[in-house]
Amino acid sequence: MTNALDREAVAASHNPLGFDGIEYIEFATSKPQALGGVLERMGFRLIAHHRSREVELYRQGRMNIIVNAQAADVPRTVQPTERPVLSAFAVRVRDADAAFRRAQELGAWEIPVRARAMELNIPAIHGVGESLIYFVDRHDEFSIYDVDFRTIPGVDPHPPSLGGMHFFGIVQYVGADRTADWVEFYAQIFGFAPLPDSVRFGILPKGLLLQSPCRTFYLQLIEPEEPARYAPAEEHLQRVGFGTPDVLATVGILKSRGVEFLASERVHASDRGALTTASLGSVMFELVHDVPAPSAPPR
Amino acid sequence: MIFSDFGMDTASLAGALELKLAAVRRAGFSQVMIAASDVVGHPSGVDAGVRAVRESGLRVTGLEMLRDFEGLDGRLHAYKVDVAKSMLEVCGWLGGRRLLVEASTSTHAEADADAIARDLRMLALLAIPLGIRIAYKGMSWSRTAKDFSAAGEIVFRANCPNLGLAIDAFDVLASGVALDDLDAIDPEQIFLVQLSDYMWQDVRSTEEQTATATHFRVFPGEGAHSEGLADFITRLDAIGYCGDYSFDVYNDDYLQMPPEKVAARAQRAAEWLGETVLRRALPIPNMERLRPAAPG
Numbered sequence: 001m002t003n004a005l006d007r008e009a010v011a012a013s014h015n016p017l018g019f020d021g022i023e024y025i026e027f028a029t030s031k032p033q034a035l036g037g038v039l040e041r042m043g044f045r046l047i048a049h050h051r052s053r054e055v056e057l058y059r060q061g062r063m064n065i066i067v068n069a070q071a072a073d074v075p076r077t078v079q080p081t082e083r084p085v086l087s088a089f090a091v092r093v094r095d096a097d098a099a100f101r102r103a104q105e106l107g108a109w110e111i112p113v114r115a116r117a118m119e120l121n122i123p124a125i126h127g128v129g130e131s132l133i134y135f136v137d138r139h140d141e142f143s144i145y146d147v148d149f150r151t152i153p154g155v156d157p158h159p160p161s162l163g164g165m166h167f168f169g170i171v172q173y174v175g176a177d178r179t180a181d182w183v184e185f186y187a188q189i190f191g192f193a194p195l196p197d198s199v200r201f202g203i204l205p206k207g208l209l210l211q212s213p214c215r216t217f218y219l220q221l222i223e224p225e226e227p228a229r230y231a232p233a234e235e236h237l238q239r240v241g242f243g244t245p246d247v248l249a250t251v252g253i254l255k256s257r258g259v260e261f262l263a264s265e266r267v268h269a270s271d272r273g274a275l276t277t278a279s280l281g282s283v284m285f286e287l288v289h290d291v292p293a294p295s296a297p298p299r
Numbered sequence: 300m301i302f303s304d305f306g307m308d309t310a311s312l313a314g315a316l317e318l319k320l321a322a323v324r325r326a327g328f329s330q331v332m333i334a335a336s337d338v339v340g341h342p343s344g345v346d347a348g349v350r351a352v353r354e355s356g357l358r359v360t361g362l363e364m365l366r367d368f369e370g371l372d373g374r375l376h377a378y379k380v381d382v383a384k385s386m387l388e389v390c391g392w393l394g395g396r397r398l399l400v401e402a403s404t405s406t407h408a409e410a411d412a413d414a415i416a417r418d419l420r421m422l423a424l425l426a427i428p429l430g431i432r433i434a435y436k437g438m439s440w441s442r443t444a445k446d447f448s449a450a451g452e453i454v455f456r457a458n459c460p461n462l463g464l465a466i467d468a469f470d471v472l473a474s475g476v477a478l479d480d481l482d483a484i485d486p487e488q489i490f491l492v493q494l495s496d497y498m499w500q501d502v503r504s505t506e507e508q509t510a511t512a513t514h515f516r517v518f519p520g521e522g523a524h525s526e527g528l529a530d531f532i533t534r535l536d537a538i539g540y541c542g543d544y545s546f547d548v549y550n551d552d553y554l555q556m557p558p559e560k561v562a563a564r565a566q567r568a569a570e571w572l573g574e575t576v577l578r579r580a581l582p583i584p585n586m587e588r589l590r591p592a593a594p595g
Contacts, residue, residue, distance in 0.1 A: 105421070106420075106421060106424055107420070107421035107422065107423070107424030107425040107427075108424070108425075109384070109425065109428065126428050127428065128428060129428075175430055178430065180460035180461075181427045181430075181460050181461045182427065183460075184423075184424070184427065184459055184460050184461070185424065185427045185428070188424060189424075235430065
C-alpha cells in the first residue's frame with residue numbers, strides 16, 4: 001500500500017502535468033508566404049487557413065507548425081516582422097486548465113486570451129523573451145485546429161513526414177550565467193530534468209540539455225560565447241530540431257528539395273545530425289539522429 | 300580602489316529624477332539604485348521616467364522596494380502578486396537586474412517558514428523570464444526574517460537560483476548581529492550589500508531603530524560606527540563577496556539639500572571606503588562575469 005502510494009508520488013513528481021510531447025510550434029512573421037516556402041522545402045504542407053486571422057497551419061507527420069502574421073496586441077509578445085521569429089510552442093498535457101493554474105501559482109505570467117493566434121481558449125504563459133508557451137489537452141479526442149481553421153479543399157490534411165521527421169527539441173539562447181534560472185523555470189513548471197553533460201545529441205556539443213518528463217522532447221540552453229558575455233542579453237528561442245532515424249538519408253531527401261546544409265570543418269552533416277543554413281535571415285533547422293519509441297510512431 | 304563597486308540610491312536625493320541621475324553621474328558613480336516611486340511618479344509619466352534612467356548612462360543596481368510580500372493568504376496574496384509583477388515589469392523596462400525585497404512587517408503575514416519560502420520562490424520564478432534576481436533583506440522589525448541570518452535560512456529553504464540576499468549594514472550595526480554569522484553565508488548568495496551609518500551611538504527600542512532607519516541615516520564615514528562598518532565590509536571581502544555596494548541613505552536633512560551636495564558626500568564615502576577600508580586589488584578579469592551585466 002505504502003509502496004504503491006510512493007510509486008504514484010514518484011510518477012506524479014516526475015511528470016506533474018502529464019506532459020506528452022509538443023502539439024505545435026509557432027513562428028511569427030509579416031511575410032508568411034516566404035516562410036511557407038522554407039517550410040515546404042522542409043517537407044511541410046500548408047493544410048489550413050485560420051477562419052478570421054492571418055494565421056496558417058502547416059503539417060507533416062505528427063508535426064504542426066503555425067505561421068502567425070497577425071499583429072500582436074499585448075506587450076512582451078512577438079510583433080511579426082520580415083525576419084521570422086520562433087514565437088511559441090504548445091505542450092500537450094493531461095488537463096490544460098489545471099496545468100495553467102498550477103503554473104500561475106508557481107509564478108508563471110499568464111497571457112490575456114485575445115492575444116493568441118488561436119481563438120479557442122488555449123491557456124498560455126510567457127516563456128523566454130517575447131515567446132509564449134501554450135497548454136493543450138484533449139489532443140487525442142479532437143483536433144484543436146478544427147475549430148479555428150478551414151482546411152484547404154483537396155489538400156491531404158495528414159501529409160506523411162519526410163524521413164520520419166518528428167519534433168525533437170528547441171534550442172534556446174540564454175544570457176550569461178542564466179542557465180540555472182531557466183533550468184529552474186522549466187523544471188518547476190513542466191517537470192523538465194537536466195541531462196548530464198555526457199549525454200549529447202546532434203552535432204553541436206554546446207549548452208545544457210533538458211529532457212521533457214515524457215522523454216521525447218528536449219530543450220537546449222546555450223549561453224553566449226566568452227567574447228559576447230558582456231553584450232546585452234538577448235534571450236530567445238533560436239531553432240527547432242527534428243528527430244530522424246537516418247540523418248544522412250533525410251539530408252539527401254531535403255537537399256533534393258533545395259534545402260542547404262552547413263558544411264564547414266566544424267559543423268557538417270553526419271549520422272549524428274545536421275544543420276541547415278539560415279533562411280530569411282534567421283530560420284534554421286537542425287536534424288538529430290533519433291528513433292522514436294514504438295508507442296508513438298510517426299504517422 | 301574600484302569606485303564602480305559603489306552606487307547611490309535615488310531615495311537619498313531631492314528633486315526631479317533627471318537631476319538626481321545627473322548628480323549621481325557627476326559625482327563619478329556609474330551605478331544607481333532606483334526607487335520605484337521616482338520612475339512611476341515622473342511628472343511626464345512612466346515612459347519618461349524609464350527613458351531618463353536609460354539615457355543617464357548609469358547602470359541600474361536594482362529597483363526598490365517590494366514590501367510585505369510574503370506570508371499572505373488569499374486576496375492579500377493575490378494583491379501583492381499583482382504589485383510584485385508591476386514592479387518586476389518596471390525593473391525590466393529600466394534594464395535592471397535586481398529587485399530588492401524587504402522581509403515582511405505586515406501583521407497579516409504568517410511566520411510559517413514553508414509558506415514564506417513558497418511565496419519567495421514564486422516571486423523568484425516570476426522574475427526569471429525578465430532576467431531579474433530577487434534580493435531578499437531581513438530587518439530587525441520584520442515578522443518573517445529579522446536579520447540576514449534568518450533571511451539566509453529562508454533563501455536556502457526556497458532554493459531558487461535567482462533568489463538571494465540583500466544585506467543592509469544598518470541592520471547589522473543597529474541590531475548587533477554577530478559578524479561571525481556572515482561566515483555561514485555563501486558569498487554567491489549575496490546579491491546586494493547596502494551601506495549606511497547613523498549618528499547615535501546606540502538605538503534602544505525598535506521604534507527608535509525604525510525612525511533612525513527611515514530618517515536619520517548618513518553615508519559611511521560620516522556616522523558614529525565607522526569602525527563597525529569597516530569590520531563588516533572587511534568581513535564581506537574576506538568571505539569572497541565581490542558584488543555591488545549601494546548607499547541606502549535615507550535622511551530627511553539630505554532631502555532638503557541640493558542633490559549635488561549630497562552626491563558629493565556620497566563620493567567622499569566611496570573614496571573613504573575604497574582607500575581606507577577595502578584597499579581592493581584590481582579584480583581578476585574572469586571575476587568580472589560575477590558582476591551583473593550592463594543594462595541593455
